[in-house]
Amino acid sequence: MKVKINNFNWKIGGAAGYGILSAGEIFAYSCLRAGLETFAYLEYPSLIKGGHNTYQVWVREDNVQSHSSQIDLLVALDQKTIQDNFSEIIPGGGLIYDLDDRFLENFSCPKKDINCFGIPLQSLAEKAEGQKIMSNVVATAASLALVKMPFDIMVEFIKRALVKKGPIVVEQNIKAAHAGYNYTKEKFVNKFDYELKPRSIKEKRMLINGNEAIALGALKAGMKFYAAYPMTPATSILHYLANQEKNYNLVVKQTEDEIAAINMVIGAGYAGVRSMTATSGGGFALMAEGLGLAGMTETPCVIAVVQRPGPATGLPTWTEQGDLRFVIHAGQGDFPRVVLAPGDPEECFYITFEAFNIAELYQLPVIILTDKYLAEARQTLPFFSQKNLKIDRGVYGKILDNLSEGRLPRYFDANNGVSPRFNPGIPGGVFLANSDEHEVTGLADESTAIRQAMMNKRMRKLQSLKKDIKEPIIVYGSKKADITLVGWGSTKGPILEAIKVLATKKLSVNFVQIKLLEPFPVKDVDNALRQAKHRILIENNFSGQLGGLIREKTGIDITDRLLKYDGRPINPEEIIEHLNTF
Amino acid sequence: MSQVKDFETKQFPTWCPGCGNFGIWTAIKNALVEQKLQPHEVVIVFGIGCSGNDASFLNVNGFHGLHGRTIPAATGIKLANHKLKVLALGGDGDGYGIGLGHFIHAMRRNLDITYIVHNNQIYSLTKGQASPTSERGFISKSTPLGAIEIPINPLSLAMDVGATYVARGFTGNVKQLTNLIIGGMQHKGFALIDVLQPCVTYNHYNTFHWYAERVYDLAQEKHNVIDKQQAWLKANEWPKDLLIDESRQDRIPTGLFYQVQKEVYRDEVPALIDQPLVDYPLDNIDIESCLQKLT
Numbered sequence: 001m002k003v004k005i006n007n008f009n010w011k012i013g014g015a016a017g018y019g020i021l022s023a024g025e026i027f028a029y030s031c032l033r034a035g036l037e038t039f040a041y042l043e044y045p046s047l048i049k050g051g052h053n054t055y056q057v058w059v060r061e062d063n064v065q066s067h068s069s070q071i072d073l074l075v076a077l078d079q080k081t082i083q084d085n086f087s088e089i090i091p092g093g094g095l096i097y098d099l100d101d102r103f104l105e106n107f108s109c110p111k112k113d114i115n116c117f118g119i120p121l122q123s124l125a126e127k128a129e130g131q132k133i134m135s136n137v138v139a140t141a142a143s144l145a146l147v148k149m150p151f152d153i154m155v156e157f158i159k160r161a162l163v164k165k166g167p168i169v170v171e172q173n174i175k176a177a178h179a180g181y182n183y184t185k186e187k188f189v190n191k192f193d194y195e196l197k198p199r200s201i202k203e204k205r206m207l208i209n210g211n212e213a214i215a216l217g218a219l220k221a222g223m224k225f226y227a228a229y230p231m232t233p234a235t236s237i238l239h240y241l242a243n244q245e246k247n248y249n250l251v252v253k254q255t256e257d258e259i260a261a262i263n264m265v266i267g268a269g270y271a272g273v274r275s276m277t278a279t280s281g282g283g284f285a286l287m288a289e290g291l292g293l294a295g296m297t298e299t300p301c302v303i304a305v306v307q308r309p310g311p312a313t314g315l316p317t318w319t320e321q322g323d324l325r326f327v328i329h330a331g332q333g334d335f336p337r338v339v340l341a342p343g344d345p346e347e348c349f350y351i352t353f354e355a356f357n358i359a360e361l362y363q364l365p366v367i368i369l370t371d372k373y374l375a376e377a378r379q380t381l382p383f384f385s386q387k388n389l390k391i392d393r394g395v396y397g398k399i400l401d402n403l404s405e406g407r408l409p410r411y412f413d414a415n416n417g418v419s420p421r422f423n424p425g426i427p428g429g430v431f432l433a434n435s436d437e438h439e440v441t442g443l444a445d446e447s448t449a450i451r452q453a454m455m456n457k458r459m460r461k462l463q464s465l466k467k468d469i470k471e472p473i474i475v476y477g478s479k480k481a482d483i484t485l486v487g488w489g490s491t492k493g494p495i496l497e498a499i500k501v502l503a504t505k506k507l508s509v510n511f512v513q514i515k516l517l518e519p520f521p522v523k524d525v526d527n528a529l530r531q532a533k534h535r536i537l538i539e540n541n542f543s544g545q546l547g548g549l550i551r552e553k554t555g556i557d558i559t560d561r562l563l564k565y566d567g568r569p570i571n572p573e574e575i576i577e578h579l580n581t582f
Numbered sequence: 583m584s585q586v587k588d589f590e591t592k593q594f595p596t597w598c599p600g601c602g603n604f605g606i607w608t609a610i611k612n613a614l615v616e617q618k619l620q621p622h623e624v625v626i627v628f629g630i631g632c633s634g635n636d637a638s639f640l641n642v643n644g645f646h647g648l649h650g651r652t653i654p655a656a657t658g659i660k661l662a663n664h665k666l667k668v669l670a671l672g673g674d675g676d677g678y679g680i681g682l683g684h685f686i687h688a689m690r691r692n693l694d695i696t697y698i699v700h701n702n703q704i705y706s707l708t709k710g711q712a713s714p715t716s717e718r719g720f721i722s723k724s725t726p727l728g729a730i731e732i733p734i735n736p737l738s739l740a741m742d743v744g745a746t747y748v749a750r751g752f753t754g755n756v757k758q759l760t761n762l763i764i765g766g767m768q769h770k771g772f773a774l775i776d777v778l779q780p781c782v783t784y785n786h787y788n789t790f791h792w793y794a795e796r797v798y799d800l801a802q803e804k805h806n807v808i809d810k811q812q813a814w815l816k817a818n819e820w821p822k823d824l825l826i827d828e829s830r831q832d833r834i835p836t837g838l839f840y841q842v843q844k845e846v847y848r849d850e851v852p853a854l855i856d857q858p859l860v861d862y863p864l865d866n867i868d869i870e871s872c873l874q875k876l877t
Contacts, residue, residue: 219869219872220867249852251851251853260657271659271662275662384873386869386870405621405622425623430642431643431644432645434637443592444593
């Protein structure tokens, strides 16, 4: 077979506690350092030891935007990986398995067109003065040897992954890795038809996931107060920001619950600080009343909702897009909110930065809606550009007489609905942020005139803000395509990967990505979909929530639907298969 | 110099004539005037309930939030701008019922805020249900057979979880209450001031006279406020775990039970040592070093 160069999908599997995450990150960052593009995707159950974890790294020269169901090399640290994932290996691909695993010592390769490489991972580690537990690193080194990558490239990443375990363990791991690399190189040279060739890239690039991108967008936007309660898969935002507390002068507060988190965030926002929380659906349910408080008191705040499958505890470590309807409707009464759905880490960063501007420009809660797949999968991206990012804190009121100590017209009935803000503490006046309906200075007022005027004022902001949302939708591909795929959020990557393959089959396909979910960009969506020849809705949920929203807002009913709700992200092959009938 | 009227809005309180809230309203205004504070220097976070309606009667920077959530909102405000004098006001249902979790955690944090609880031992704005401080056997619309639970003891609970200023006032003694509020605001750390307050409309048991016959001032009994053990015993004098009984002559201590100086939360947050969070400039924050770590 012809050697496949720089197109390689690697997957390692083993029980929790085997170091699957460390191995995966070492492999992925080694490929990044080698100038290649990668997409790295981790799957794990909700437990600390045992179970079955996998880490997949798809490596190419062009931008990789999703994972895939087709594996070129599977690394099995245990028998379960072979049981669960062997069928994903494509013909011509390979399997590395641990000869020292007592369930695998007599394993024989079940398929002729797959190369099975039995390697004594644990004993190689031990012979190299390491420990059995280092089989993950040995297998990663063996993988790099199979595809002819230089060994040295991984050393830095072994150090980074294991730095907390101390220099002795790091040194042992490097020796164990070297042993695995040399063993494989000697024993299996030229037995695997794949090669990864390092490239020289001048552009600065990184391997980043959605949660990190959201945290960085918040840092860049000047977020100073972050309060959250741990909830998978949003928790890594808390971890990231807690680590930056000193470097960026932040207050990062782990709260007693999500109710406290949202109310603290609103309190900080009221006092004039850019503030944020993040959670998943269950935590957001507890925040629903607070969301309305932000709406009623017109307090800027940003909330990242990182979805996982519900209802209730659901599947804590898996992915779904089942909270769209919940997020756009949560809270009693009508109040304005903005809901933005980034589709990849790059959009996570820029949308989060913009979310803080919109929250302050229009004095309302802004929700960034992502999911576990987007939150944790890593994609190779050029460094985010910091040049054109401008902080806009919106309109502040002027104190005309700083001796009067009068009441400030904080809720002045402005034409665009946006009343000039004041921070509490400025000499000259006071105001009340009131969850009760209120007059211009915030005092409770239940009169019909005030109620109507204030409701109209608040809701007018939704009309005013539309001009400030860049790209509420994006159309990828020709507007005259035969097939139009419609989606939002993290399905963007798998859809664009599928379109790359479909293009080679001469199918004319475009993709409409809806990034603004509330207020819904009715005209843009109508324009993009009305003339489409055949529409297919692609969503990671049971009921096609975006499809329902499109029908509600535009009357367009998308009957051809690819919906997935088994907790796993949609992969490009499923989309391609769905289109095979054309 | 500010005057009492500077702290009043054009709205006159809508509380029932004789409501204990008037006494607390007066004591707060007096305490602010005596501390020579201007309205803009003060933020008061109000809960939901009769006491929360005070939001529209006190002329200060106000935040009238959600039922039970005064403490988290006050926490966010204080951490965002610690130069502000932050008070939280709520009722017994708000603070000891729905908001109890926040109450406990705020004291663990020893935030520098003053929390005044209007404790009338009943839910009033919802027209008369038992509250977490209602005595055992208390008959109300929601407990026609008598409340089964024992009442929460907010003062001993507060001492247990780290409050550094623990006091009880009574609306029948506005002078004492004013001094307790001043003391709480001057105290660096979390100050709890539980205020006994008759509800004239719905609580026909814990009336003004009922309280007046039972309260006494700790200051007149040589109570040592730095002795936590003694404070604990005083806190446990009342309420009792006994079935409600009008003929029983409980003694209810009021005044300052306990005070201790400790680090406040802000002292241990690096960003807050030099300046309030709200004063940090936001422009030109560089994230390049963070991006570099992802290569």
